[in-house]
Amino acid sequence: MAHEIHLKNNKYRQWVKAGLGLGYLKEGLAPFCDDIGRQQHNDIINKIQQTKTPQPNIPCGACQITTLQPDHVRVSKGICPLKQDKCNCCFPSNKRPCPNNVCGAIYDSIIQDHASMPPAPFWKNSDVQQWSTEPWEVCKCFINAPGYKDKTSTDDTDCTGLLHVIINNKYFHSHIGCNVTGPNNLFLKVRQYRNMIFHSSSMELEESEANIYLDDMIAVLQDNKELVHQPAAQQAVLKLQDLKQKDFVITTECSEEILKQIKDEMTKMREFTENAATKVEYEELKNKFIELERQLAQEREEQTRKYTELEAVITEQKQEMKKLKVEDSPQQKQLQYEKAKSGCRTQLIEHYRSDILKVSAIPLQPDEENYYFSDIYIRPTITNKIEKNRGSLRKKK
Structure with a gap:
């Protein structure tokens, strides 16, 4: 009954409609991400087989991320040549090379393909023991958010995870037509929409705002390089276009599905918060927040100072403008005379030159x-x- 009452509220219906759009977006992106992920994995393995000596033994299944020694070597103490923070190469004392001569090279490839600077693969999402055989385990290192450890394929990965992979993985960029690295690219905007939809406290949206979200989801799936030719992506486009129709029916089942996704995400985040952070990590995070607050306070103070200075300049300019308005006509005539004299001088110079x-x-x-x-x-x-x-x-x- 509560859902039925909510569904009579148009803004709530628009919010549910936008949530459904995210599900259709995921349906359209999943086959594309699976296909490109497999291509990337094949390229990595082929390169390792062609360049590694001795020849790698695939599959591996013997390595752990905490003890894996990368193929690259640190420049000096604490300095990674691939610019990664806290890279395994910086702590070589307890690290061991892959016994099958493969996982260290995959580790390097993941860092080199990561689009952020410095590179920041999210190792906790992935199972290193499956790197050599499972393409999606490699792709999950590009999902810079917790909660994807148990997601074994694109089918059980939500649209946020798929968008993370596309945005953070440089290998995917060559298969996308738009500029994925730009600050206002569509893929990044749609990922932000997802956060605004799922984290909305009111669970309401204006119809115009919901339609903007859906239009951008459609634009993502119609990217002109490869997605526009993907059958699954274009089938999802049709579903998104149907959502925009005035007579589209929003049922209680639709609403319950969106609420279930939000509840699952909250559970996932709570488990990660409770289990992932050690005392040292907690203190580091706490110190970072303190430093961030200090920097924000300084920024606000600096902005206030600049605003005050700007106000003073504007006030001074206004006073000058008032003076100009009350100037006597002789001053205006003198100004016109000086202007005419300057024009005459310019004409004489041009005449002499020509x-x-x-x-x-x-x-x-x-x-x-x-x-x-x-x-x-x-x-x-x-x-x-x-x-x-x-x-x-x-x-x-």
Whole structure:
């Protein structure tokens, strides 16, 4: 009954409609992500097989992320050549190379393909022991959010996880037409929409806002490089377009499905918070928040100071404008005279340049083209003869 009452509220219906759109978006992206993820995995494995000596033994299944030694070596203490923070290469004492000569190379490939700077793979989402055989376990390292450890395929990964992979994985960028790294790209905007929908305390949306969300989801699935040719993506586009129709029916089952997704996410986040953080990590996180608050306070103080200075300048300019408005007419006439004098001077300069300073190269035989006097003038040589005693002469140029 509670859902039925809610469904009579148009803003609530629009919120449910946007939530359903996220489900259709996931349906359209999943086959694409699965296909590109497999291509990336094949390329990584083929490269390892062609370049590694001795030859890698696949599958591996023997490594752990906490003890895996990468193929690359640190530059110096604490300095990773791939620019990753807290990379395994920086703590070599308790790290071991992959016994099958494969996992260290995959570790390097994941870092090199990560689009953030510095690279920040989310290792906790992935099972290293399946890297050599399961493409999606590699892709999950690009989901920079907790809660995807048990997601074994694109089918059981939500649209947020799929969007993370597309945005954070440089290998996927070559299969996307729009600029995925730009701050206002569609994929990033739609991922932000998802957070706004699921984290809405009112569970309400204006119809115009919901339609903007759906239009951008459609635009993502119609990306002009590959997605526009994917049957699953275009089938999802049709479903999203149906959602925008005035007569589309929103049922209690639709509403309950969205609420269930939100509840699952809250449970996932709570479990991660309770189990993932050690005391050291908690203290580090706490210190980061304190530092962030300090920086924000400084920023606010600086912005306030700049705003005050700007107000003073504006006030001063307003006063000057008032003075100009009450200026006597003689001052205005003087200003007009100075302006006319400057214009006359400019006209004279142009006249001299075009008509006075140009002459014919041969005055007795004028040609059609004149030249600047300075270009053809040759300074004459003048000799001064100075007579000295006894009739001698001294010449001086």
